[in-house]
Amino acid sequence: MIAEPEKRSHRRLTFRLGLMAVAMFGFGFLLVPFYYLLCDITGIGGRPAVVAAPAPSAVDAQRRVAVEFVATVNEYAPWEFRPETSSIEVEPGKLYDVAFLARNLTDHHLVGQAVPSIAPGEGAKYFRKTECFCFQEQEFAPAEQRDLRVQFYLDPALPKYVDRITLSYTLYVKPQAAATAASRS
Amino acid sequence: MSATQHAEHKHDHSHGHDDHDHGPPRGFMRWVTTTNHKDIGTLYLVFALVMLFVGGAMALVIRAELFEPGLQFVHPDFFNQMTTIHALIMLFGMIMPAFAGFANWMIPMMIGAPDMALPRLNNWSFWLLPFAAVMLLSTLLMPGGGPASGWTMYPPLVLQTGDAFPFLIFSVHLLGISSIMASINIIVTIMNMRAPGMTLMKMPLFAWTWLITAYLLIGAMPVLAGGVTMLLTDQFFGTSFFQAAGGGDPVLFQHIFWFFGHPEVYIIILPAFGIVSQIIPTFSRKPLFGYDSMVYATAAIGFLSYIVWAHHMFTVGMPLAGEMFFMLSTMLIAIPTGVKIFNWTATMWKGSISFETPMLFAVGFLFMFSIGGFSGLMMALVPVDFQYHDTYFIVAHFHYVLVPGALFAAIGGAYYWLPKWTGHMYDETLGRVHFWLSTIFVNLLFFPQHFLGLAGMPRRIPDYATQFADWNMWSSIGAFGFGFSQLLFVWVVIKCVRGGARATSQVWDEAKGLEWTVPSPAPYHTFQQAPDVK
Numbered sequence: 001m002i003a004e005p006e007k008r009s010h011r012r013l014t015f016r017l018g019l020m021a022v023a024m025f026g027f028g029f030l031l032v033p034f035y036y037l038l039c040d041i042t043g044i045g046g047r048p049a050v051v052a053a054p055a056p057s058a059v060d061a062q063r064r065v066a067v068e069f070v071a072t073v074n075e076y077a078p079w080e081f082r083p084e085t086s087s088i089e090v091e092p093g094k095l096y097d098v099a100f101l102a103r104n105l106t107d108h109h110l111v112g113q114a115v116p117s118i119a120p121g122e123g124a125k126y127f128r129k130t131e132c133f134c135f136q137e138q139e140f141a142p143a144e145q146r147d148l149r150v151q152f153y154l155d156p157a158l159p160k161y162v163d164r165i166t167l168s169y170t171l172y173v174k175p176q177a178a179a180t181a182a183s184r185s
Numbered sequence: 186m187s188a189t190q191h192a193e194h195k196h197d198h199s200h201g202h203d204d205h206d207h208g209p210p211r212g213f214m215r216w217v218t219t220t221n222h223k224d225i226g227t228l229y230l231v232f233a234l235v236m237l238f239v240g241g242a243m244a245l246v247i248r249a250e251l252f253e254p255g256l257q258f259v260h261p262d263f264f265n266q267m268t269t270i271h272a273l274i275m276l277f278g279m280i281m282p283a284f285a286g287f288a289n290w291m292i293p294m295m296i297g298a299p300d301m302a303l304p305r306l307n308n309w310s311f312w313l314l315p316f317a318a319v320m321l322l323s324t325l326l327m328p329g330g331g332p333a334s335g336w337t338m339y340p341p342l343v344l345q346t347g348d349a350f351p352f353l354i355f356s357v358h359l360l361g362i363s364s365i366m367a368s369i370n371i372i373v374t375i376m377n378m379r380a381p382g383m384t385l386m387k388m389p390l391f392a393w394t395w396l397i398t399a400y401l402l403i404g405a406m407p408v409l410a411g412g413v414t415m416l417l418t419d420q421f422f423g424t425s426f427f428q429a430a431g432g433g434d435p436v437l438f439q440h441i442f443w444f445f446g447h448p449e450v451y452i453i454i455l456p457a458f459g460i461v462s463q464i465i466p467t468f469s470r471k472p473l474f475g476y477d478s479m480v481y482a483t484a485a486i487g488f489l490s491y492i493v494w495a496h497h498m499f500t501v502g503m504p505l506a507g508e509m510f511f512m513l514s515t516m517l518i519a520i521p522t523g524v525k526i527f528n529w530t531a532t533m534w535k536g537s538i539s540f541e542t543p544m545l546f547a548v549g550f551l552f553m554f555s556i557g558g559f560s561g562l563m564m565a566l567v568p569v570d571f572q573y574h575d576t577y578f579i580v581a582h583f584h585y586v587l588v589p590g591a592l593f594a595a596i597g598g599a600y601y602w603l604p605k606w607t608g609h610m611y612d613e614t615l616g617r618v619h620f621w622l623s624t625i626f627v628n629l630l631f632f633p634q635h636f637l638g639l640a641g642m643p644r645r646i647p648d649y650a651t652q653f654a655d656w657n658m659w660s661s662i663g664a665f666g667f668g669f670s671q672l673l674f675v676w677v678v679i680k681c682v683r684g685g686a687r688a689t690s691q692v693w694d695e696a697k698g699l700e701w702t703v704p705s706p707a708p709y710h711t712f713q714q715a716p717d718v719k
Contacts, residue, residue, distance in 0.1 A: 017369040028411025115429045172430030
């Protein structure tokens with residue numbers, strides 16, 4: 001038979017270890033904000049590109065940087081989606097306006113959300129958008145086609161070795177909107 | 186089992202029904218209701234052996250399909266289900282339960298305790314396993330088939346699983362809960378129930394490696410549970426942890442998964458280190474070289490395992506500083522592991538070595554685990570990993586550390602302690618034949634996969650370009666040879682349970698430790714009076 005004090009110390013240690021397991025379960029969820037914090041610091045994952053930046057101040061007319069535009073849809077996605085120009089030469093500090101063309105290929109109402117990504121990661125922090133269709137969800141009537149506009153400039157502090165930046169968008173059907181659309185139909 | 190059980194029944198009758206102290210109750214309910222650490226250890230080991238053949242059959246489906254280029258036997262989607270479930274079964278259903286079985290059987294006997302500290306919890310942690318495994322296997326029969334995303338369950342692919350998806354998640358939850366409870370039990374047993382005089386630094390190394398493994402499990406399994414819970418809520422409750430459209434990031438899952446996944450690697454290998462550290466001194470007739478450094482090396486590996494996870498995902502687009510950090514910390518693990526390999530070798534140095542079957546498996550482990558360790562070091566280098574990533578080179582690496590590594594240690598441990606468990610010596614000739622067949626075929630199976638990977642063959646595909654044909658054929662021949670060789674092991678075990686030369690309590694000449702002071706077979710209750718430890 002197990003003695004009473006021994007039983008108590010079993011119970012205490014078991015409780016502590018159980019608590020440790022629960023804490024680690026919580027830690028798994030803590031990794032989520034921690035991950036985004038690291039993304040914000042390093043500029044990877046396209047995170048800096050989803051908030052509007054203030055207007056530019058100085059222009060560096062001596063420098064030219066190539067900016068390329070890429071548009072992607074996933075398999076079975078109900079969109080046609082492409083940039084109107086595939087690349088432009090920009091002067092850091094100067095404001096540019098470009099358009100992506102999107103068309104709803106279905107005969108029902110769709111809500112889309114574009115998710116940006118910028119490569120290389122070192123340049124992402126210096127890619128400033130003053131206006132972007134990716135800031136809000138985009139509603140499309142059946143078979144509607146329209147231009148989605150983005151206004152941006154490059155921060156003149158962009159490291160010298162970056163001479164080419166790619167801005168990529170993936171256009172998704174917004175998950176909640178997809179669920180409600182499915183239930184409506 | 187039947188012979189010994191039969192003898193026990195007679196024994197019970199002679200004592201009457203209310204005599205609970207001397208033997209187990211009869212019949213099937215004994216195994217359902219048991220709280221005895223030896224019964225539960227046996228359950229774990231038998232379950233693991235069954236799962237070895239379930240997972241092995243899936244591996245043979247894979248190797249049959251890869252015997253020749255082109256699609257011969259199975260649909261590609263079923264092939265992917267096989268790779269996924271083979272891995273999940275072998276990790277969570279086979280190797281982890283096998284080591285939990287060893288822990289249950291041996292740790293109380295090694296530290297002079299009468300049983301595990303929490304016997305009812307122990308019963309529960311075992312009995313969750315068969316249900317979890319059945320749930321996982323049942324997904325193969327569901328509409329849309331089983332999970333086919335690889336055992337890593339990366340979104341968005343895993344979210345395309347059919348009806349099987351919630352069953353996959355819940356079976357992972359159950360397997361996790363089971364191993365967390367087993368770990369808590371092991372830690373409480375080791376911390377609170379050592380015999381007087383059995384200080385931590387006198388404990389057999391197997392108990393030490395399991396103590397550290399148990400802490401790794403408690404630290405890592407809940408993180409996996411959290412990660413798969415996020416998958417579940419993404420799929421059914423509209424969250425967007427990993428859905429880019431809702432602001433999430435699929436790469437985040439890879440970080441969470443491998444934060445669990447890398448400690449998991451050491452959760453599997455540390456108990457194997459422990460078993461090998463018991464076997465080699467016995468058959469070298471020398472004490473283990475560098476006991477203290479073994480303990481510290483194990484602890485160092487345990488710590489490092491938490492800070493290296495992103496080496497599984499070098500190609501995902503990390504900043505340079507991140508790649509440097511994870512590369513260097515990964516290479517650092519080679520140091521404590523090297524200490525261990527050195528100590529085992531030094532234990533054998535100038536020992537009077539004999540090569541009984543357990544020693545053959547332990548020495549085989551030493552050689553072939555090192556091959557896996559070296560290919561791991563190669564993959565730790567970021568620039569070359571870009572070439573190896575997702576190729577058969579990776580498959581070759583982790584199978585070398587898991588099969589002739591962890592599995593060989595488990596088989597060696599089974600041979601080592603079988604006489605103590607059953608009271609009979611196993612058939613030594615058959616044991617040696619089993620070792621040599623396994624060793625030849627396992628190398629034929631996995632060594633060519635290095636070449637395939639370096640030549641660019643991707644993993645997880647049912648078909649391949651014709652230039653990979655020859656080595657794939659050899660690998661498949663090795664797979665069938667290795668698979669069928671394990672039937673010999675089952676035969677040796679059955680034969681040993683049913684009869685054979687009587688084992689003494691010492692069993693092996695120079696075996697040291699408390700488990701060799703009790704009779705063979707070990708009585709149902711041992712060390713109810715704590716032994717004297719000098």
